[in-house]
Amino acid sequence: EAQVTQNPRYLITVTGKKLTVTCSQNMNHEYMSWYRQDPGLGLRQIYYSMNVEVTDKGDVPEGYKVSRKEKRNFPLILESPSPNQTSLYFCASSPRGVPTKNQPQHFGDGTRLSIL
Amino acid sequence: QKEVEQDPGPLSVPEGAIVSLNCTYSNSAFQYFMWYRQYSRKGPELLMYTYSSGNKEDGRFTAQVDKSSKYISLFIRDSQPSDSATYLCAMSGFGNYGGSQGNLIFGKGTKLSVKP
Numbered sequence: 001e002a003q004v005t006q007n008p009r010y011l012i013t014v015t016g017k018k019l020t021v022t023c024s025q026n027m028n029h030e031y032m033s034w035y036r037q038d039p040g041l042g043l044r045q046i047y048y049s050m051n052v053e054v055t056d057k058g059d060v061p062e063g064y065k066v067s068r069k070e071k072r073n074f075p076l077i078l079e080s081p082s083p084n085q086t087s088l089y090f091c092a093s094s095p096r097g098v099p100t101k102n103q104p105q106h107f108g109d110g111t112r113l114s115i116l
Numbered sequence: 117q118k119e120v121e122q123d124p125g126p127l128s129v130p131e132g133a134i135v136s137l138n139c140t141y142s143n144s145a146f147q148y149f150m151w152y153r154q155y156s157r158k159g160p161e162l163l164m165y166t167y168s169s170g171n172k173e174d175g176r177f178t179a180q181v182d183k184s185s186k187y188i189s190l191f192i193r194d195s196q197p198s199d200s201a202t203y204l205c206a207m208s209g210f211g212n213y214g215g216s217q218g219n220l221i222f223g224k225g226t227k228l229s230v231k232p
């Protein structure tokens with residue numbers, strides 16, 4: 001089954017404690033992306049990767065890091081989390097950058113992070 | 117600029133109604149236009165995709181893009197309670213808008229409720 005898997009699904013942690021949210025896809029997609037979703041602000045892109053070892057900033061990259069050492073995995077790293085990073089995070093993948101009806105962007109089920 | 121404007125609603129309609137959802141944007145470099153549907157506690161799923169101007173129909177859904185007015189629409193015919201979800205428009209492009217083909221810009225989403 002084609003899927004994007006995020007872990008953990010829920011996390012409550014404290015300011016400054018480094019954390020990593022993993023994302024893995026089993027569709028051999030080249031493109032992967034991280035978003036955060038906040039009430040009243042919608043879905044905003046954090047980082048994206050067009051292929052292995054190629055990553056680019058989205059609209060809200062501050063405070064986040066990513067890496068793409070292999071095609072299937074695209075972890076999101078918060079080196080020193082702060083309360084303003086409390087949000088719902090989604091990872092997504094697609095065969096190429098812009099999705100089409102025949103090559104849609106698949107989203108994970110989300111990771112809810114609470115930074116106290 | 118990358119701004120995409122979308123009325124957040126909520127929008128409540130009776131079953132069987134025609135629903136019209138809209139987004140406006142300011143940057144003429146956008147070329148790819150998408151509509152996503154997001155159910156509660158799930159990731160967004162791609163509904164419709166259009167490249168440049170024109171209409172696209174898929175079952176009860178019709179997407180329209182008017183690049184001259186920088187306006188896109190999604191119409192849902194014979195709406196069903198199962199259509200109750202948040203609908204997000206998204207755009208991408210290439211050129212001088214500050215992003216690249218992989219940088220998707222989302223609207224804030226419109227919450228739709230279809231009453232039986």
